[in-house]
Amino acid sequence: MNYETLSGRMREFAFLNKGLKVSISEQKTNQSNTYKFDGGIVEYVQFINRSKASLHEKPIYIFVERGGLSVEMGMQYTDSYSENIHSFANNINTIEGGTHLAGFRAALTRTINDYAKKYGFLKGNEEGLSGEDVREGLTAILSVKLPEPQFEGQTKTKLGNSDVRGIVESAVSEKLFEYLDENPKVAQACISKALLASQAREAARKARELTRRKGLLDVGNLPGKLSDCTEKDPTKCELFLVEGDSAGGSAKQARDRSFQAILPLRGKILNVEKARLDKMLKNTEIRTIVTALGTGIGSELDIEKARYHRVCIMTDGDVDGAHIRTLLLTFFFRYMRQMIDRGFIYIAQPPLYRLKKGKTEKYVYSDKELAELVREVGEGADIQRYKGLGEMNPDQLRVTTMDMKSRVLKRVTVEDAVEADELFTILMGDAVEPRRLFIHDHAKEVEFLDV
Numbered sequence: 458m459n460y461e462t463l464s465g466r467m468r469e470f471a472f473l474n475k476g477l478k479v480s481i482s483e484q485k486t487n488q489s490n491t492y493k494f495d496g497g498i499v500e501y502v503q504f505i506n507r508s509k510a511s512l513h514e515k516p517i518y519i520f521v522e523r524g525g526l527s528v529e530m531g532m533q534y535t536d537s538y539s540e541n542i543h544s545f546a547n548n549i550n551t552i553e554g555g556t557h558l559a560g561f562r563a564a565l566t567r568t569i570n571d572y573a574k575k576y577g578f579l580k581g582n583e584e585g586l587s588g589e590d591v592r593e594g595l596t597a598i599l600s601v602k603l604p605e606p607q608f609e610g611q612t613k614t615k616l617g618n619s620d621v622r623g624i625v626e627s628a629v630s631e632k633l634f635e636y637l638d639e640n641p642k643v644a645q646a647c648i649s650k651a652l653l654a655s656q657a658r659e660a661a662r663k664a665r666e667l668t669r670r671k672g673l674l675d676v677g678n679l680p681g682k683l684s685d686c687t688e689k690d691p692t693k694c695e696l697f698l699v700e701g702d703s704a705g706g707s708a709k710q711a712r713d714r715s716f717q718a719i720l721p722l723r724g725k726i727l728n729v730e731k732a733r734l735d736k737m738l739k740n741t742e743i744r745t746i747v748t749a750l751g752t753g754i755g756s757e758l759d760i761e762k763a764r765y766h767r768v769c770i771m772t773d774g775d776v777d778g779a780h781i782r783t784l785l786l787t788f789f790f791r792y793m794r795q796m797i798d799r800g801f802i803y804i805a806q807p808p809l810y811r812l813k814k815g816k817t818e819k820y821v822y823s824d825k826e827l828a829e830l831v832r833e834v835g836e837g838a839d840i841q842r843y844k845g846l847g848e849m850n851p852d853q854l855r856v857t858t859m860d861m862k863s864r865v866l867k868r869v870t871v872e873d874a875v876e877a878d879e880l881f882t883i884l885m886g887d888a889v890e891p892r893r894l895f896i897h898d899h900a901k902e903v904e905f906l907d908v
Contacts, residue, residue, distance in 0.1 A: 469745050471547060472501035498531035498598045505596050507536040508882045512594070512646040517636055521628035525604055526621065528628045530561065532597035534650050537882070538733050539791045540592035540723050545600040546608075546616045552798075555609070555616030557601045560625030566591050568633045569651055576641075578648045586651045589756050593654035601625065654733075661735035663754075680745045682707050684719040696765040697805070697859070698722055700772040700781050704846035708771065711855035718765065720749050725781050729788050730885035735836050743788065752793065760795040768796065769866060771805035771858065773845040786869065797869055806865040807846055807858045814838035820857050822865065 502516040517535035544551045544558040551558065573579040573586065601621060609617040627682045637644035680684065682705075686708040688694050696718045699705045705721025712719055727740040734755050737743050747754050770785050772778035782804065789802055796802050810818035810827050814834050821827045831838060843849060849857070858864050863899040 459755070468504075469545075469550065470548060472498065472504070472598075473545055486870060498529055498600060499859050501598050502531040502533050502596055505541065505598075506533055509537055509596075512650055513643045516596075517633070517643065518637070519629060519632040521632060523624050523628060524620075526624050527602045528557075528625050529600045530597065530629060532595060533598060533633050535594045535646050537594045537730075538654075540594070541596045542592065543598050544616075545598070546606050547602055548600075549608070549614065551608075551614050551616050553610040553612065553615035556618055556622040557599060557616050557625050559621040561597070561599050561629055562592070563622075564586055564626045564629035564633065565595075567612075568630050568637070569648060571636060572637050572644060573648050573651075576644075578652065581595075584655075586655050587658065590654040590658060591647075591651045594650055595802040599625075657733040657735055661733065661738060663735075680720070680748055682721055682745070683749050684712075684714075686714055686716050686718045691764050692766045694718065694765040695767040695769060696720060697769045697771050698746065698785060700778055700846065702769070704773070707846065707851050708850065708856050710851035711859050713859075715733075717859065718749075720745065722746075722781070725777075726784050726788065728784060728885055729791050730882070734792070737792070746788075750793075750796075752796070755792055758793060758795060763796070763801060766799075767803055767866075768801055769803045769805045771807065771846065773847075774807060774809055775844050778845070780830060783885070789869075790871070794871075797871055800868055800870070802869040803860050803866045804869060807843065807849070807854070809843060810886055811841040811843070811853075812838050813841075822854075 499516050499518050516531045519528070519530045521528045542558070542561075544554060544561070546555065546557060566586070569591045570579070570585045574581075579585065601616075603618065603621065605618075607617040609615045637647070667697050668907075686694055693716050695716060697712070697720065698710055699708045699719055699721050702721050702723065705719055708719045708721075722742050722745075726742040726743070726746075727737060728768040729737055729743075737754075749764070750768070751762050752758050752760060753762070770782050772782045786802075789796055806822055807821050809824070810821045812821060812827065812830055812834070814837060817834055819830060821830055827840070831840075846854065846858075856863055
């Protein structure tokens with residue numbers, strides 16, 4: 458178990474058990490940092506939201522014990538557009554959810570709607586707020602403790618006790634309504650956020666209908682620039698998302714057309730960290746990706762309809778390429794998270810250098826590897842640096858990056874969802890200061906800077 462995983466588990470354990478204190482020290486690039494975590498779910502929510510703008514100062518906190526079951530919940534709204542809910546059962550991170558999470562979601566939707574109707578935020582004939590509306594921008598920690606948990610799912614991280622849903626739902630409904638009644642300013646902030654989300658959802662619905670009428674999200678009308686593969690079994694198919702038409706042309710010549718599809722992307726896609734779904738659906742590149750994948754997006758996403766079980770992000774090795782890669786990862790993390798969770802998202806690893814000396818020709822993928830190879834073959838080697846995929850001919854691209862026998866692919870995983878959420882917020886969000894501090898703290902880790 459690596460340092461990041463271990464520190465994440467210790468941090469979770471401390472926050473979920475009030476009164477427990479854990480100190481974590483790390484040593485990086487001659488810097489020593491010590492983090493102290495005091496137990497408590499409220500502190501956990503504040504820790505997650507420390508790089509975001511919250512809509513009410515203190516998180517809402519609920520603790521109830523019923524029938525041998527304890528329910529503890531902390532929640533706080535931010536100005537972001539994605540939900541960020543983490544559930545636990547007996548300190549186990551139930552990443553697949555379960556009955557406790559279902560109860561919380563149902564209680565949250567009903568309670569917000571009941572309060573909104575009682576105090577005139579919603580008129581009698583107005584449509585109620587959806588679950589998607591009331592969860593937009595919400596960070597929440599739900600922790601239940603029970604004597605005989607039943608875990609299900611592929612990784613045994615889904616709580617299956619049927620009686621838990623009813624207990625959580627009634628407890629959260631009762632206590633949350635009481636809290637909102639006693640804190641009208643907090644209630645107004647929460648409901649105003651949900652109402653704005655509802656308006657955006659309606660705009661997104663109209664945008665979806667318009668794009669469907671035009672056939673822009675119809676899988677039967679695949680994007681013209683998609684060079685599809687002949688294989689129809691999605692478990693055997695790969696889609697390469699390639700930066701630029703030039704590299705896309707090389708990739709089309711380098712691919713195995715029986716199972717490898719190529720989708721060239723023009724420029725940088727929309728930064729979805731700063732946009733709701735209705736704005737996203739107006740972005741040509743995002744619509745193209747969604748149509749090619751065939752899964753739908755957001756609340757309509759159906760992972761079983763995925764047309765490819767390997768989606769490979771293939772961008773240049775320069776700063777622009779890294780930015781495009783980050784934009785794509787942000788999109789998948791925020792709106793197609795199941796693609797990551799199912800292991801469908803990969804990052805291609807094109808080489809940085811080609812070294813040739815006499816009959817020796819090798820491709821290397823880092824500065825460190827290049828230095829070692831130069832020492833091995835001696836001076837006088839011809840070294841070519843690839844700044845972009847377009848600098849490689851199709852044969853070179855095939856051998857180094859696309860051929861299953863010789864390529865290197867990195868599968869994208871989310872070991873720590875809290876840390877991943879924070880990183881995307883820092884790198885792609887509106888706040889400048891957290892990004893400046895991140896760059897300052899990690900500047901010494903940079904091995905190559907393209908200026």
